[in-house]
Amino acid sequence: VTPCNPQDPRTSTYSTSLTCYDAEGRRYTVALYYVKTGSDQWAVYGMNGNTPLNDDPATPELDPLTVLNFTNGRIPDGDPSLRVTGIDAGNFVFDLDLTGTTQYAGESGIVDLGQNGYGMGRMTGIAVGEDGLIQVRYSNGRTEIVGQIRLVDFRNPNGLQPIGNNLFAETPDSGTPIPGAPLTGRMGALRAGAVEESNVDLTQELVNMITAQRAYQANAQTIKTQDQLMQTIVNLR
Structure with a gap:
């Protein structure tokens, strides 16, 4: 040979x-x-x-x-x-x-040739799945899971106290938080890029609006009274 x-x-x-x-x-x-x-x-x-x-x-x-x-x-x-x-x-x-290499009559050729290495890559995007897994995409075609978003549940969610800016605080009525991963147990799914529905307390906001309106009316009346006094002083001269 x-x-x-x-x-x-x-x-x-x-x-x-x-x-x-x-x-x-x-x-x-x-x-x-x-x-x-x-x-x-x-x-x-x-x-x-x-x-x-x-x-x-x-x-x-x-x-x-x-x-x-x-x-x-x-x-x-x-x-x-x-x-x-x-x-x-x-x-x-x-x-x-070389597993899968065969020898048969005919012309030699490649049916499947692959490799599991990657060249240098830059991050091109991030995706969050319904299960909370955070997946990073790179320019070399590789994807990698870098973390997971966790959720918490409460024995009585209605017992949470709204504190503004879409935030809620734990109270004795709500119970202690129960952590877990999305789509497990009672946990729901995550939806990336979605806008949360409003959770504003309408009753409290109406009270705040009426209070602000009353304060405005009181201030307007004070200015009106002051204006009348000034007009009376001018007339006295």
């Missing part, structure tokens, strides 16, 4: 590439070369640019990452995954999972 030479496509049967990211979001492109070494055997080689992966510098030839042996077109039960090293000077390693 001719040793694999990434610079010579004639030495490999098939090649593909994948993208991986390190912990700091740096991107690397890994080239994989498949060389058929037997009727049911393939050697897989890896390169990052001009740098061989999992290579022993003591050997003159490029060392394979792994050798795949097939039975009836499939890899026998097991986990054909491996750790790949040598991608950079920082000893960055990643796991390469």
Whole structure:
């Protein structure tokens, strides 16, 4: 079998590439070369640019990452995954999972190729679900749950005391608060971006309005009386 030479496509049967990211979001492109070494055997080689992966510098030839042996077109039960090293000077390693690789007559190709790493991303939005979970979206396509909004219930919600600005205070009649997550127990659901219906105490607000009106009328009468006194003083002259 001719040793694999990434610079010579004639030495490999098939090649593909994948993208991986390190912990700091740096991107690397890994080239994989498949060389058929037997009727049911393939050697897989890896390169990052001009740098061989999992290579022993003591050997003159490029060392394979792994050798795949097939039975009836499939890899026998097991986990054909491996750790790949040598991608950079920082000893960055990643796991390469070749589960699902098959060998059948026909042209070689990729059916499914994925990776679970992400490059650097900036926050692009925040969403709050009915269950209170706060989900952050990033420009690299990643989403992450960063927290949850909690709710509290009361044995007697009607016993709460309004204190203004849509706020209510605990009272002996309401009982102590019972914390919990939305959609659990007696807790309701959250609706992001919704406007709460008014919870103004109309009776109290009418009393306040009448009080203000009476104060205005009293002040107006005082000004009117003062004006009449001034007019009388002017007439006396």
